[in-house]
Amino acid sequence: MFFIDPHIHMVSRTMADYEMLALSGVVAVSEPAFWAGFDRSPAGFIDYFRQLTEFEPRRAAQFGIQHYSWICLNPKEAQDLGKAREVLAEIPKFLSCPSVLGIGEIGLNKNTPNEAKVFQQHVQIAIDAASQGAPGSKHALILIHTPHLEDKLKGTRMILEMLRDFGSAIDPARILIDHVEEHTIELVKDAGFWAGMTIYPISKATPARAVDMIEMYGPQRLCVNAAADWGISDPLNTHRTVLEAQRRGHQLPELLKVFHNNPAEFFGQNPKFTVKPITMQPPA
Amino acid sequence: MQMSQSSPGNLTAPEVLDAYFLEARARLIELAATLDRIDRAAGSQAVQSDARLNFIHDSLQILQRTQPGRAKAVQELYSLK
Structure with a gap:
């Protein structure tokens, strides 16, 4: 079984984690820019973007893993509009880096007006960077974080509403809305967007619930990740989800679609992403 | 033996709620999902x-x-x- 982890924060993980991922069939990882646990200065962001685009691909390559990243100012640091302006001005130059797939993870944290404003500015940067995608793309790929816990439903609705306001400038097939759960997955998929499910202790989905959602809403336009970061998290939670699915009798070709081919299809809309979907015949 | 009503360590009730609310929430969602799973499965009426x-x-x-x-x-x- 081969995996692409569509959302993992490797800057917070050790080389032992890279080795474990490689040993367990992970061929590529995608790392969205996120919060470091404390608010950074604009200069700190530049260093972070360089770490994502220069250093992490080299670390991953030592284990045969392809490392891709996403650039943005994360929603948790979007309250300070002055800082946001400075950081956003630096984003376009990083979008052209060879391993950067697009803008992300943008979104909302506490659903504030400032967060919403910075979200919209990021989307506009993605539209202005349309040339970063395949020929004819409306905008760069976008990876969206939805808020945690009690803020998730309202925040997801706000995000969908703001995306609708961009009208035909937005292509839902080029946007993945992450951290969906039982109360938001339908909203996201019905609107034509890709959905991401995160297997994370306490605050997000569990392997069993993730398999429930795959069964109920179908494997189309659905990715699963562990979002492993500096918190109590586990990069192998994607693998545990596969084990849960196998326990229920799901077959390998179906699992390969969700855990490898779906991310390959979504990311592959950017020609920089070179891992191709794998075709596998079901057992006779 | 009578069950003791002693406090959980030095924690006050609001502190206990802060410490354990998210875990309790997660377990309730998991239980709800388990019941839904039984209902979705073939033969759910029989159980x-x-x-x-x-x-x-x-x-x-x-x-x-x-x-x-x-x-x-x-x-x-x-x-x-």
Whole structure:
């Protein structure tokens, strides 16, 4: 079984984690820019973007893993509009880096007006960077974080509403809305967007619930990740989800679609992403 | 032996709630998903009268009590008499 982890924060993980991922069939990882646990200065962001685009691909390559990243100012640091302006001005130059797939993870944290404003500015940067995608793309790929816990439903609705306001400038097939759960997955998929499910202790989905959602809403336009970061998290939670699915009798070709081919299809809309979907015949 | 009503360490009630709310929330969602899973599965009607499913529903009644001793009561529910 081969995996692409569509959302993992490797800057917070050790080389032992890279080795474990490689040993367990992970061929590529995608790392969205996120919060470091404390608010950074604009200069700190530049260093972070360089770490994502220069250093992490080299670390991953030592284990045969392809490392891709996403650039943005994360929603948790979007309250300070002055800082946001400075950081956003630096984003376009990083979008052209060879391993950067697009803008992300943008979104909302506490659903504030400032967060919403910075979200919209990021989307506009993605539209202005349309040339970063395949020929004819409306905008760069976008990876969206939805808020945690009690803020998730309202925040997801706000995000969908703001995306609708961009009208035909937005292509839902080029946007993945992450951290969906039982109360938001339908909203996201019905609107034509890709959905991401995160297997994370306490605050997000569990392997069993993730398999429930795959069964109920179908494997189309659905990715699963562990979002492993500096918190109590586990990069192998994607693998545990596969084990849960196998326990229920799901077959390998179906699992390969969700855990490898779906991310390959979504990311592959950017020609920089070179891992191709794998075709596998079901057992006779 | 009488069950003690001693405090959980030095924690106040608001601190206990802060410390354990998210874990309790996650477990309730997991239980809800488990019940949904049973309902979605083939033969779900046949297990509606299964004693184990009744235990779960009875446990949920116990959780709604306003007096301490809920964990003991749920354990007793699942115990051979």
